[in-house]
Amino acid sequence: MLKNSGKHGKVAWTLAIVLVSASFGMLVDSRAPGIARYARDWLIQARGPLPPPDDIAIVAIDEPSIARFGRFPWSRQVMTRTIDALAATQPKAIAIDVLFTDPTTQEDDDALASSIGRAGNVVVAAQLTESPVHGGPAQWLLPLPPIRNAAAAVGHVNVQTEADGVARQMEIRAADDSGQTIRAMAVETVRIGDGTPEQGVTNTHRTLLVGARSIPLDVSPAPVVIGRAQGDRDSTQVLRGGRMTIDYIGPAGSFGPDTYSLADVVQGSEPASKFRGKYVLIGATAASLGDRVSSPFVHQTDEHADQHGSLMPGVEVLANAVNTILRSRFYSETSGWSALFWAALIALATLGLLEAAQGGAEFLKQLAALAGAALAILVASYFIFTRWLVFPPLVPGMVACASAGILALLHRLLAASSRLDANLVQLAASADLLAPAGPIASGWPPHGLEWKARTLGELNARLLERSKFVDFALRSVEDGLLIASPEGRITFANRSAAAIVDSTPSALVGQNLLLRLLDPPDAGTLSRLVVDRARVEREITFRDVRPQHYMLRMAAVTGGENGDGPVLGIVASLSDVTRQHELQQTKNDVISLVSHEMRTPLTAIQGMTELLADYEVDPARRREMHLAINDEVKRLARMITEYLDITRLESGATEVRLSPVRVENLVERILLLLDPVAARREIRLVRNFAEDLPPVLADPDLLSRAVENLVSNAIKYSPAKTEVTVSAGGDSSVVWIDVADQGYGISETHRARIFEKFFRVPRVEDAGVPGTGLGLALVREIAELHGGSVTVKSEVNAGSTFSLRLPRGEGQ
Numbered sequence: 001m002l003k004n005s006g007k008h009g010k011v012a013w014t015l016a017i018v019l020v021s022a023s024f025g026m027l028v029d030s031r032a033p034g035i036a037r038y039a040r041d042w043l044i045q046a047r048g049p050l051p052p053p054d055d056i057a058i059v060a061i062d063e064p065s066i067a068r069f070g071r072f073p074w075s076r077q078v079m080t081r082t083i084d085a086l087a088a089t090q091p092k093a094i095a096i097d098v099l100f101t102d103p104t105t106q107e108d109d110d111a112l113a114s115s116i117g118r119a120g121n122v123v124v125a126a127q128l129t130e131s132p133v134h135g136g137p138a139q140w141l142l143p144l145p146p147i148r149n150a151a152a153a154v155g156h157v158n159v160q161t162e163a164d165g166v167a168r169q170m171e172i173r174a175a176d177d178s179g180q181t182i183r184a185m186a187v188e189t190v191r192i193g194d195g196t197p198e199q200g201v202t203n204t205h206r207t208l209l210v211g212a213r214s215i216p217l218d219v220s221p222a223p224v225v226i227g228r229a230q231g232d233r234d235s236t237q238v239l240r241g242g243r244m245t246i247d248y249i250g251p252a253g254s255f256g257p258d259t260y261s262l263a264d265v266v267q268g269s270e271p272a273s274k275f276r277g278k279y280v281l282i283g284a285t286a287a288s289l290g291d292r293v294s295s296p297f298v299h300q301t302d303e304h305a306d307q308h309g310s311l312m313p314g315v316e317v318l319a320n321a322v323n324t325i326l327r328s329r330f331y332s333e334t335s336g337w338s339a340l341f342w343a344a345l346i347a348l349a350t351l352g353l354l355e356a357a358q359g360g361a362e363f364l365k366q367l368a369a370l371a372g373a374a375l376a377i378l379v380a381s382y383f384i385f386t387r388w389l390v391f392p393p394l395v396p397g398m399v400a401c402a403s404a405g406i407l408a409l410l411h412r413l414l415a416a417s418s419r420l421d422a423n424l425v426q427l428a429a430s431a432d433l434l435a436p437a438g439p440i441a442s443g444w445p446p447h448g449l450e451w452k453a454r455t456l457g458e459l460n461a462r463l464l465e466r467s468k469f470v471d472f473a474l475r476s477v478e479d480g481l482l483i484a485s486p487e488g489r490i491t492f493a494n495r496s497a498a499a500i501v502d503s504t505p506s507a508l509v510g511q512n513l514l515l516r517l518l519d520p521p522d523a524g525t526l527s528r529l530v531v532d533r534a535r536v537e538r539e540i541t542f543r544d545v546r547p548q549h550y551m552l553r554m555a556a557v558t559g560g561e562n563g564d565g566p567v568l569g570i571v572a573s574l575s576d577v578t579r580q581h582e583l584q585q586t587k588n589d590v591i592s593l594v595s596h597e598m599r600t601p602l603t604a605i606q607g608m609t610e611l612l613a614d615y616e617v618d619p620a621r622r623r624e625m626h627l628a629i630n631d632e633v634k635r636l637a638r639m640i641t642e643y644l645d646i647t648r649l650e651s652g653a654t655e656v657r658l659s660p661v662r663v664e665n666l667v668e669r670i671l672l673l674l675d676p677v678a679a680r681r682e683i684r685l686v687r688n689f690a691e692d693l694p695p696v697l698a699d700p701d702l703l704s705r706a707v708e709n710l711v712s713n714a715i716k717y718s719p720a721k722t723e724v725t726v727s728a729g730g731d732s733s734v735v736w737i738d739v740a741d742q743g744y745g746i747s748e749t750h751r752a753r754i755f756e757k758f759f760r761v762p763r764v765e766d767a768g769v770p771g772t773g774l775g776l777a778l779v780r781e782i783a784e785l786h787g788g789s790v791t792v793k794s795e796v797n798a799g800s801t802f803s804l805r806l807p808r809g810e811g812q
Helices: 006-031 033-047 063-069 076-087 106-119 145-150 185-194 262-267 314-327 336-356 362-388 394-429 449-475 495-500 513-517 523-530 578-597 599-614 619-651 663-680 700-716 775-785
Strands: 056-061 093-096 122-130 138-141 153-156 169-171 173-175 181-183 201-203 207-210 213-216 224-226 237-239 243-245 259-261 279-284 480-484 490-493 536-542 548-558 567-576 659-661 684-689 696-698 723-730 734-740 789-795 799-807
Touching: 006 033, 006 336, 006 394, 033 362, 033 394, 056 063, 056 262, 056 314, 063 262, 076 093, 076 106, 076 262, 076 279, 093 185, 106 122, 106 145, 122 145, 122 185, 153 181, 153 185, 185 207, 185 213, 185 279, 185 314, 243 314, 259 262, 279 314, 336 362, 336 394, 362 394, 394 449, 480 495, 480 513, 495 567, 513 567, 523 536, 523 548, 523 567, 548 578, 599 619, 659 700, 663 684, 663 700, 663 723, 663 734, 696 700, 696 799, 700 723, 700 734, 700 775, 700 799, 775 789, 775 799
Parallel strands: 056 259, 056 279, 093 122, 093 279, 122 153, 684 723
Antiparallel strands: 122 138, 169 243, 173 181, 201 207, 207 213, 224 237, 480 490, 480 567, 536 548, 548 567, 659 696, 723 734, 734 799, 789 799
């Protein structure tokens, strides 16, 4: 049974699968070469036909020619007339794919030789024949001596077919048993056309140099030693073979646009421009002559997947070979080591795709991964083949891909079975963590993977049931609860904790616990929790529109019954102590009100009443003192009223009576009441209300109180002969009221405290202005009670703008 050995085991298995898959791919490629040949043919067929070259013409011995001149072979006078007609058109070279090995009449043979000699650029054919007896001698069928001597060159027309009968390569140079070598007719035709002398041909180990042309060779055939006599090293000759892969431009008939009947050439029906400056190839295309072989396109399928490819005439094979040399479209092979490397790389990529394709709908994803890998191999092979004329290691790659996929899935299946066994034993031993159910049978008889998966599913369902119960319990805790890893990364947060930090439970997961709760974070806190295993308890405050105070308690979660095991994580709880703070603040405010704000007017009232009681005071002075006492009493009453209003708002004791309110009407009514107050200081109240202002759902009395405080403050703290602008506007969700004055402004230092109770800006210009410091605090409470806000923008010596923003609610 396989066991998971961790990361190193996975790497070892991966390397083993890659090595086995790549080796198997190379084995299939070497032991079943027919698959590789078929793959190469597929690449050529997928590439499709190429446009026929414009410098090659075929003069065909076709059915119309046989119908005119009779049964082939003809009188050599026909070929003489053909060569004379072609020579007059000044072609680059003329290659005759017809054997002239048997003599006819002396007159006809001499006439043909003379015609070939006059042309000066004719290549005639030779053929290497082997004895029908196995191991018999190989001999050349050469042209008649007069014809051979008159020709510019002699080239062999042997076409070698492979085991499946397809001619994919040609022998660049062939030799008989006596060591006489003749180069291929395609090579000689190009050499004569280029005007390269015999001395300009050099045969190296892997390349044939023909003038400026370089023909790479497939040197897989072993060199042949010819003519060695025992003890005579000087009499030996080493013949290095070499083949050239033919690049077929298409199936049989691809040279059709440049193929002309020999009968038409002899008759003079074809214009000279069709042959001038071209390589003219004369050969048989008539089916009755039988000179036909299979090309890679013979297995090309039609739209019905049927193979109807026809055999290719030998002269078209010659034309494809000449075109290959002229266009330098030489295909190269990938070396064995390169093929092994690419097969290993493909196997590794296949394993990576299968690894990434795990998860939901795994069966379909795995199939898609394997299909995608195979498609990528085919596309890459096609690109390499068409772009760089290289036969890619398609067979090793495809076999390695399939092998890697099968081996990876098999290994994963066995590893999963092993892990299932271990997990079943582990879950059975932890029955106390599972939800109540029937007992798990002890003793594990051998069962299949399906039984293991079903049993594990049952145990897992019980574990999930218990886990859900614990999760629901933790999430329903009223206090904020956060659980973090030993490194301080949050792994769980309940709804209360998320609401406290103004986030969501999912957004908190992954964040740093200390950075989220402590400001500034204490680097030593994590060490005390994890290393010292100490408990941390402190009070923290979240600054919002209204500060929220919480008691933070943190402790490490350790394994083991006694807590002496490894640290598994950190648990933090947040208990709301804001109410206690508010009660304490209320107490402090009352003390401040009694000890500071009320003591001053009470002291003044006491002093003046004692003075009036003990002494005779001038009537005018007495009147002034009575008025002062009255003002101080009113101030005390106003202060107590405002303080009680704020306290009721803060405690929630004030009942809010919401109704649709037209803001422009409410503000206009307040401005009418305050117009006389502003007029006494020559301050002009400017209205700036938006048209079609939407209504807002609010308490009319509280909203009037807030707006009145803002406008009266603007009048009170503005210099005489200035303007106070009251603006109102809104949109689909919010209504705002702005009160802008041209007063002394508020410095940035005091701006943060402007809405605190009893706070007044210490300013010389306002020394004589009465106030309690509770008006703006009351505005803030009213705004927050409606779910809105109040803000201030101010510039010293330029003025201030207070903005009251309220949500429209449903009062539309």
